[in-house]
Amino acid sequence: MRKIVFLLVCLFTVLPSSAKVIKVLAVGNSFSQDAVEQYLYELAAAQGDSLIIGNAYIAGCSIDTHYNNLLNDKPAYVYRKVVSGVKAVRNKATLRSIIRDEQWDIITLQQASQLSGISSSYGNLAQLKRLIQSYTSNLRVQFMWHMTWAYAADLTQERFAAYHYDQREMYSAIVNTTLNVVSAVGGFRRIIPSGIAIQLGRYRFGDILNRDGYHLSYTLGRYIAACTWCEVLTGKIIDGNRYWPATISDEEAVLCQEAAHEAVFMQQSGRYMVF
Numbered sequence: 001m002r003k004i005v006f007l008l009v010c011l012f013t014v015l016p017s018s019a020k021v022i023k024v025l026a027v028g029n030s031f032s033q034d035a036v037e038q039y040l041y042e043l044a045a046a047q048g049d050s051l052i053i054g055n056a057y058i059a060g061c062s063i064d065t066h067y068n069n070l071l072n073d074k075p076a077y078v079y080r081k082v083v084s085g086v087k088a089v090r091n092k093a094t095l096r097s098i099i100r101d102e103q104w105d106i107i108t109l110q111q112a113s114q115l116s117g118i119s120s121s122y123g124n125l126a127q128l129k130r131l132i133q134s135y136t137s138n139l140r141v142q143f144m145w146h147m148t149w150a151y152a153a154d155l156t157q158e159r160f161a162a163y164h165y166d167q168r169e170m171y172s173a174i175v176n177t178t179l180n181v182v183s184a185v186g187g188f189r190r191i192i193p194s195g196i197a198i199q200l201g202r203y204r205f206g207d208i209l210n211r212d213g214y215h216l217s218y219t220l221g222r223y224i225a226a227c228t229w230c231e232v233l234t235g236k237i238i239d240g241n242r243y244w245p246a247t248i249s250d251e252e253a254v255l256c257q258e259a260a261h262e263a264v265f266m267q268q269s270g271r272y273m274v275f
Contacts, residue, residue, distance in 0.1 A: 022233055024106040025054040027095065027132065029061040031113055031148045033080070034216040035194055039226035039245065041085050046243035049234050053082040056098045062112035062121065067128040070095045070135075096135055103138040106233065108192065110146035113214055114159040117173025122181045129187060142189040144232070147178050147267075149198035149225075155213030167207075171199055175272045190232055197228040197263035199273060204255045219247045220256060227260035237261055 022044075026032035036053050044051045057078045058065065069076050079093040081101075099107075109129065115121040129143060150171035151160050163170035174195050182188060198216070201209050201224045209221035216222045223244060231238040239261050244253035266272060 019048040019050070020234060021050045021052070022106065023052040023054075023102050023104045024108065024233060025056065025098065025102070025104045026108045026110075026146065027056045027066055028108070028110050028146065029057065029112060030059050030215060031194075032108070032110060032146065033057055034222050035146065035192075035225040035229055037080055037082065037087065039223050039243075040229050041082050042243045043226055043230040043238070043241055044234055045085070046241050047230075047234065047236050049236070050084075051082070051233070052102060054098060054102065054104070055080040056093075056095055060112050060114075062115055063109070063128055064121070064124050065112075066095065066109075067124040067131065070128070070131050095132075099132060099135045100137065104136065104141055105138065106142050106144055106189075107132060107136070108144045108146045109188075110148055111177075113148055113151075114162065116148050117170055117177050118162060119177050119181045122177070122185070125182070126185045129185065143187055144190045144192055145178065145182050145188045146192045147174060147195045149195040149216075150174060152210040152213045153207050155210075157213065159214070171195065171273075179272065191267050192229055192232045193263045193267040194225045194228050196266055196273065197224050197260045200259040200262055201256065204259060205252075219245065220252060223248055223253070224256045224259055227257050228263055231260060231264045238264075 026036050032055050036055055041051050041053060057080055058076055073094050073096050075092040075094050077093045077095055077098060079090040079098050081088050111121060133141070150167045153167040156165070163173060178191060198209055198221065201220065205220060209217050209224065211217045216225060227238045238257045241257060
């Protein structure tokens, strides 16, 4: 009996009292893949928190497509799930089954990147949010909005045409849509300002944070996004976090963390960069 008590005392001594276990599901696409499937678990673990991360993935998926898939229970998703730092993948999953897989604490929504700054594309957002909520098993689930990033300035693909191939115009459109359309829908506990963090990162590193003009680079870009998510999800300032991948230098890690923290601070205080 004394041995059991001793072991329990040791266990609670090792575990930080502020440690959190957070279950977060991203209903997204490749931009949520960029943000949550690498580095995020490790960043949280480095500060004593544990994340269970789900990503309901369809490449380029929009709000309308998510809504119709959920309404019709369509098995169209690749379900990526990170538990204890290990990612498992299940194909042909329905969004309904993914929502029911865990008692998610946080569910995030986002728009397809090419539509992210076009307010008329958000018509089904409120319906999607309500329908997701009807399938959740956690009555206290919190919804958050993932504000994505503008494309690289030199991208020439047609998806950039709606913004006249102008990075600043796209960024401003994303900010304005977040402020006016997403806020009007309501019910989002927080905004995860990846788009602001990436724009701030571009001031520090140059316009090198995308690997193909729209997806994030495997190192700096994805790390900045993960830092932003970590600070919002856990409520702990990311500056000084001791985790970064070996592909990033100490100096680069500091700049990435600064960009993420500054973005979260700016969003919380309503100080969006609008060009």
